[in-house]
Amino acid sequence: MFFALTDEQQAFASTVTEFLADRFDLEAVRGVVEDPDGDGHPLTLWKGLADQGALAVLVPEEHDGLGLGLVDAQVVARALGAGVAPGPWLATVLAAEALRIAGSAEQQSRWLPALAAGETVGTVALRGEGGAWDGSGITVDVNDGRLNGSASPVDYPAVAGLIVVAATDASGTPGLYLVEAGASGLTVRDQHTYDGTARVGALEFADTPAEPLASGDTVAVQALLARGAVLNAADLVGVAREALTRTVAYDRDRNQFGVPVGSFQALKHALADLHVAVTMAEHAVLFAAHALDTDDPGTAIAVAVAGSKASDAAWNATGAMIQFFGGIGFTWEHEAHFFYKRARRRAPLFGSSAEHREALAALTF
Template identity: 60%
Template structure:
């Protein structure tokens, strides 16, 4: 069976990549890195995300979206990773997924068109400090009246978002999803420092804050939302890894030592070949995981765990090699290699680190736990 992106999906990814390379090169990324007090969400870039339909890719057509699903969305995520692109694209898309999965008709009609157009910046708060990306990691509780108390971090772009989708443990034991406006009394949003300047994160502390429950939410929907976040993050990681590898190969072909291009030396050449194989395997793992979620396949949770663990490990290895093989210049602030390394390092721990996901792979394949089990 031949399994690959369609021509249309490839064209979408290429169009995003070309647009960003032309209008938001790494020099613009550097400006975001160095603007420590800024929002990390350049206005023109965010406007382009809305106008080009990148925020609408998963939103159903009846709510002014494209309805293309996660396979197309991970193609966009790859392009964002390749360009080390800042901005709240992923958390806004994920908040839209929460609305599409669990929102009422009124909530969908009110918010999804704004998500699709870029009129609304949104984010998700799904785990507490040092919590795992599963039910045990939720540190917000909801009482019978829907008032939320607890904390979540890191929350991407919480200082910029106009709406936050908060996961909360309910009295009956389910995990519910609630819409919270950051400006409400009892909401405290505090920015956090990050070594990755391509993102802005914050802690969110809630003290008896009234939340608007998404009526279709449940632990199963919460788990599905985590899996979608993991796949989109993995897509970003493989896009980043592919670009980092391409830049490293190009440099190895150009740099001359002892009268020869360093890329001709056997040890380096073989390692780069191994990295190419690893990136290719990761790309296909992410593609299948996105398809499995779109199609609701029985092995979707296993596929997500394989994809996220593989993409995380591969991106970290490739970006570390990028720095090493660029020699002394690769270690400097002036070189772009650290953009890729820092993003890979951060995203490896987003939506489940490799150890968490390998634990799941072992549970599903060795321990005999069903990949469809909600609590797994």
């Protein structure tokens, strides 16, 4: 029994964490947050991540990747969440996963090395406005190699060179399609998310030419959604842990009534419960990543548990961060809102906590 990260995985986590602390700290994040019209994609950060293999982690070695698994990838996602780091990491990794899972050898050779090296930014469009994250919420149709419809919200579409789009064919079967930046009939509209650590847009397709992924069937769409759910949950867990750690550190020192406010049981018990919740969410993400890596028969349950628990943990920990920092935590100058807004933007992605719970009921009732 070894339910833990290996020494190599821990070292990988430290590398990313230390890189962010040295080269892209909260002041740098603030620069991105306070420049809402910028592309939200600082190249120093992107190149640094690429140098560390953070973009290549899941790409097979034959395509210049590291050929590792989701347990390794969630290490990166957690570190990025903890650092509230901007950029299209998750979007690019998922686009590469779509190619790895469903692309032909030729498609993989063409795109994976560039995605792994960070030379091409990728993104995925798997759902339309108001839709569910289970394949049923797709609002793009495909006919004769042309896409029509819309997808929203999509991470970093303005900087993406390659978009993996889920679309349904005339028989209603979902599949995955490649669309290149600048394709005819493709419109990208910035949706101005309040989460300044990300850039999000809506896509409109009007007879946009698209190339089907060789085996981009329903199974591939579900596999991609599951991977998205787990890596998004990992980011949320990173956000939650860092929010809690910062709150605890502040409440150890902040004095009111002549004593540290962290000595009051009203705070202690809330923070203790959060610590348990965040720890359980960390376990759940680790287990779900491993389940996907090993094709565990309980994978569907594991993914839903991780998605639900991580969303709730991040939601609650970041709300508590503002509350337990007190008034300063409500100000623009404080960093609490970076964590809070990131948690709330990400919590509903790839299935909200409640949607994951409904999936659990459907799986066990």
